[in-house]
Amino acid sequence: GENVEQHPSTLSVQEGDSAVIKCTYSDSASNYFPWYKQELGKRPQLIIDIRSNVGEKKDQRIAVTLNKTAKHFSLHITETQPEDSAVYFCAASRGGSGAGSYQLTFGKGTKLSVIP
Amino acid sequence: DAGITQSPRYKITETGRQVTLMCHQTWSHSYMFWYRQDLGHGLRLIYYSAAADITDKGEVPDGYVVSRSKTENFPLTLESATRSQTSVYFCASRGPSTEAFFGQGTRLTVV
Numbered sequence: 001g002e003n004v005e006q007h008p009s010t011l012s013v014q015e016g017d018s019a020v021i022k023c024t025y026s027d028s029a030s031n032y033f034p035w036y037k038q039e040l041g042k043r044p045q046l047i048i049d050i051r052s053n054v055g056e057k058k059d060q061r062i063a064v065t066l067n068k069t070a071k072h073f074s075l076h077i078t079e080t081q082p083e084d085s086a087v088y089f090c091a092a093s094r095g096g097s098g099a100g101s102y103q104l105t106f107g108k109g110t111k112l113s114v115i116p
Numbered sequence: 117d118a119g120i121t122q123s124p125r126y127k128i129t130e131t132g133r134q135v136t137l138m139c140h141q142t143w144s145h146s147y148m149f150w151y152r153q154d155l156g157h158g159l160r161l162i163y164y165s166a167a168a169d170i171t172d173k174g175e176v177p178d179g180y181v182v183s184r185s186k187t188e189n190f191p192l193t194l195e196s197a198t199r200s201q202t203s204v205y206f207c208a209s210r211g212p213s214t215e216a217f218f219g220q221g222t223r224l225t226v227v
Contacts, residue, residue, distance in 0.1 A: 001175075006158075034215060034216070043206065043218040043219065043220055043221055044159070044206070044218050045218070046215045046216070049215060089158060089159060095212065100172075101166065102146075102147045102166070102210065102212060103147070103149065103161060103164050103174070104149070104161075104208075104210075104216055105161070106151075106158050106159040106160075107158060108156065108157060108158035109158045109159075
């Protein structure tokens with residue numbers, strides 16, 4: 001099955017600096033890569049996603065890049081703010097049919113702390 | 117209201133008891149999932165379902181049972197609860213071209 005590795009497990013940045021979180025995946029059939037943000041005591045919520053036919057996607061201060069050849073994707077947050085402090089999860093999924101289709105396999109998470 | 121809801125939000129049970137966690141979604145999403153979240157392990161898939169009456173094991177299925185007689189409901193049963201099943205449980209649903217939406221979570225403590 002799919003295996004997703006996420007690094008680093010913890011990340012501290014000064015307010016205004018950039019933060020980068022990296023993930024690798026193992027299944028070359030994976031074609032959908034979402035990023036979720038989870039605040040303390042809350043449910044995970046999607047912040048951005050990318051599909052395998054796109055190399056980069058941006059939404060205001062957040063961007064995701066995908067390198068299919070290397071099976072690697074990254075989350076970039078610019079001009080970080082204290083409210084960006086949370087746990088971030090990457091995930092991978094494939095479509096098609098058969099066992100495992102459309103299920104999301106998650107990385108272990110990155111706890112981001114933005115220091116004011 | 118449209119959405120995905122879990123119940124109960126909090127549950128304390130004794131070792132050996134049977135416990136059922138409920139999950140209900142109103143979007144008619146085909147795919148539903150149960151994850152458990154433990155510190156240091158992230159979100160691990162317990163069971164998932166591709167449609168009514170179609171379920172399959174995930175990464176950590178031992179000790180759990182699921183059913184899906186209706187598209188909108190996906191209950192998770194712990195047949196004989198153990199302390200190692202103390203965790204936060206999240207239900208999620210998605211369609212083939214949609215993001216996955218998570219329920220609020222159920223915090224289960226087995227004493």
